[in-house]
Amino acid sequence: MFKFFLKKNFCDGWDNFFFLVLSNAVTLVLLAASFFALQAADKVNPYLPSLVFVLCSGILGIQLFAWGANAAKIADFREGSFSVFFAAIKSVWKIGFLLGSLIAVVLLLSRFSIGYYLNGSYMGLLLTAALGWFLLVCAISLQWFIPLYYLQENNNFSKCLKKSFIIFYDNVGFSLEIFIYNLGLFVLSCVTFMIVPGLNGILLSSTNALRLRLYKYDWIEKMSGTDPEFENNRDKRNEVPWDELLADDKESLGPRKLSSFVFPWKN
Numbered sequence: 001m002f003k004f005f006l007k008k009n010f011c012d013g014w015d016n017f018f019f020l021v022l023s024n025a026v027t028l029v030l031l032a033a034s035f036f037a038l039q040a041a042d043k044v045n046p047y048l049p050s051l052v053f054v055l056c057s058g059i060l061g062i063q064l065f066a067w068g069a070n071a072a073k074i075a076d077f078r079e080g081s082f083s084v085f086f087a088a089i090k091s092v093w094k095i096g097f098l099l100g101s102l103i104a105v106v107l108l109l110s111r112f113s114i115g116y117y118l119n120g121s122y123m124g125l126l127l128t129a130a131l132g133w134f135l136l137v138c139a140i141s142l143q144w145f146i147p148l149y150y151l152q153e154n155n156n157f158s159k160c161l162k163k164s165f166i167i168f169y170d171n172v173g174f175s176l177e178i179f180i181y182n183l184g185l186f187v188l189s190c191v192t193f194m195i196v197p198g199l200n201g202i203l204l205s206s207t208n209a210l211r212l213r214l215y216k217y218d219w220i221e222k223m224s225g226t227d228p229e230f231e232n233n234r235d236k237r238n239e240v241p242w243d244e245l246l247a248d249d250k251e252s253l254g255p256r257k258l259s260s261f262v263f264p265w266k267n
Contacts, residue, residue, distance in 0.1 A: 024198030061100020071207040072150035141168040147207040215245040
């Protein structure tokens with residue numbers, strides 16, 4: 001399943017390369033504006049940058065959350081567009097701002113807490129380690145937050161938050177693989193000044209991964225309808241027939257050859 005995800009995600013990114021670049025350019029403008037806003041705030045008051053950081057993170061959260069609508073379309077073999085992006089802003093700006101600002105607040109509190117705990121005492125080191133593990137689990141889990149909003153209906157903030165951690169704890173290995181993969185994409189993004197694949201490309205990666213993983217839960221629900229004990233039997237639940245579940249997606253993606261990426265007009 002993971003191998004097919006890598007192939008599909010690369011193909012989706014390549015097929016929407018220019019749209020991703022333009023979308024990341026918008027994100028880059030927001031990041032640059034945030035940087036200059038933080039610099040200006042620091043000259044006014046030493047405490048003001050924290051507030052500006054929360055506000056800028058909320059605005060960036062809106063942008064990423066709105067682009068999540070495009071990520072869901074692309075992951076579903078459809079085309080994204082800026083009209084979809086702007087239309088999504090109207091409906092998700094509240095939850096996007098809340099997510100972005102909440103993450104910023106958690107990061108600020110963690111920064112001050114770590115500085116306080118690192119006082120050389122054994123208890124301080126233990127608390128710092130516990131906080132570090134907490135932040136890592138949150139980071140791995142929250143990669144599913146935005147995709148959950150678009151891939152499942154009737155998910156509000158609390159449901160997305162709850163389900164993000166459920167997906168993580170039920171798929172620890174897979175979640176960690178995608179997180180490491182996304183970290184690799186982030187490093188590549190830093191090299192390309194956040195243009196390729198950029199934050200939007202990373203969001204597309206998480207959306208693609210979760211879309212495929214959710215087939216597992218559709219399968220479990222189907223099997224539970226014929227066997228009431230199936231859902232509670234972990235051994236049976238782990239025997240996921242991925243070849244069967246991914247058959248339609250593999251057919252839709254097709255046998256992409258190397259020449260198709262270089263000379264797409266020959267297909």
